[in-house]
Amino acid sequence: MISNETIKNTENLENLDNSEVKDVIIDVKKLNLKYGDKQVLFDVDMPIYKNKVIALIGPSGCGKSSFIRCLNRMNDEIQNTEVKGTIIYEGVNINDLDVEDLRKKIGMVFQRPNPFPMSIYENIAYGPKIHGTKLSKKEKNDLVIDCLKKSALYDDLDEPNEPNKIKILQKSALKLSGGQQQRLCIARCIAVSPEIILMDEPCSALDPISTLKIEDLIKELKKDYTIVIVTHNMQQAKRISDYTGFFMNGNVVEFGKTDELFNNPKSKYTENYIKGIFG
Numbered sequence: 001m002i003s004n005e006t007i008k009n010t011e012n013l014e015n016l017d018n019s020e021v022k023d024v025i026i027d028v029k030k031l032n033l034k035y036g037d038k039q040v041l042f043d044v045d046m047p048i049y050k051n052k053v054i055a056l057i058g059p060s061g062c063g064k065s066s067f068i069r070c071l072n073r074m075n076d077e078i079q080n081t082e083v084k085g086t087i088i089y090e091g092v093n094i095n096d097l098d099v100e101d102l103r104k105k106i107g108m109v110f111q112r113p114n115p116f117p118m119s120i121y122e123n124i125a126y127g128p129k130i131h132g133t134k135l136s137k138k139e140k141n142d143l144v145i146d147c148l149k150k151s152a153l154y155d156d157l158d159e160p161n162e163p164n165k166i167k168i169l170q171k172s173a174l175k176l177s178g179g180q181q182q183r184l185c186i187a188r189c190i191a192v193s194p195e196i197i198l199m200d201e202p203c204s205a206l207d208p209i210s211t212l213k214i215e216d217l218i219k220e221l222k223k224d225y226t227i228v229i230v231t232h233n234m235q236q237a238k239r240i241s242d243y244t245g246f247f248m249n250g251n252v253v254e255f256g257k258t259d260e261l262f263n264n265p266k267s268k269y270t271e272n273y274i275k276g277i278f279g
């Protein structure tokens with residue numbers, strides 16, 4: 001059994017230069033998480049940099065999803081969960097924020113596309129409505145179209161015989177392909193103006209072409225949003241992320257710039273994992 005102290009690379013965070021430290025949007029310090037008696041995160045520290053893509057990699061069950069669920073307090077919904085440590089979002093401890101406001105600012109996209117069983121239009125308009133945003137019909141139409149464009153779904157929905165796009169958007173979201181549904185979920189997420197989007201293996205249920213579309217979209221979205229993505233696909237982490245955190249047994253073994261972590265890993269555990277020796 002490998003001890004937590006052995007695998008932790010305590011120098012990780014010290015290697016990051018000061019200019020980057022200024023752009024921390026979420027700062028996680030000594031995060032510990034237990035489900036009942038089972039501890040799944042151990043003293044996790046991680047800075048999340050604004051307008052960057054942060055990929056989280058590591059073997060199955062090492063705590064990646066549990067970690068991102070802490071960032072918008074989704075674990076609050078799970079009974080017997082104990083979270084210790086601090087998560088500071090723009091200078092405020094997330095426990096001091098209203099949880100609905102927090103989840104508006106830190107949205108989430110899940111492994112399987114989960115559009116609501118309603119129209120494409122209503123899927124996007126729903127979030128602002130439940131958050132009490134009053135919009136005129138035109139403002140609502142503009143918002144829906146803007147979100148569809150930002151999520152690279154708008155042009156996919158053209159129909160040669162129907163020039164009225166708003167009519168096309170009345171179709172059920174469940175009729176879209178899996179990849180389109182996932183982009184709709186991203187559109188739904190950005191409709192409430194988040195700052196951060198958490199993505200838990202968003203491409204794992206998609207074919208390679210839909211996966212590449214989501215990857216292109218992620219690269220585009222980071223101009224406006226910060227993205228934290230859990231992925232099992234190391235090529236994907238390399239292609240799209242600026243920073244990568246490697247988790248093992250509930251510890252962050254290594255965190256740093258993606259190029260450096262993949263080309264010059266500091267820990268032998270990281271090296272063995274990215275070489276496919278275990279995992």
Ligand SMILES: Nc1ncnc2c1ncn2[C@@H]1O[C@H](COP(=O)(O)OP(=O)(O)OP(=O)(O)O)[C@@H](O)[C@H]1O
Nearest residue numbers: 035038040058059060061062063064065066067078
């Ligand atoms: N609600 C829960 N109750 C109890 N244990 C849980 C719960 N959710 C996750 N776990 C356990 O916590 C550990 C970490 O799980 P988690 O899903 O965070 O890992 P992961 O790295 O995201 O895994 P994967 O890559 O397979 O999705 C696992 O041992 C898992 O069984």
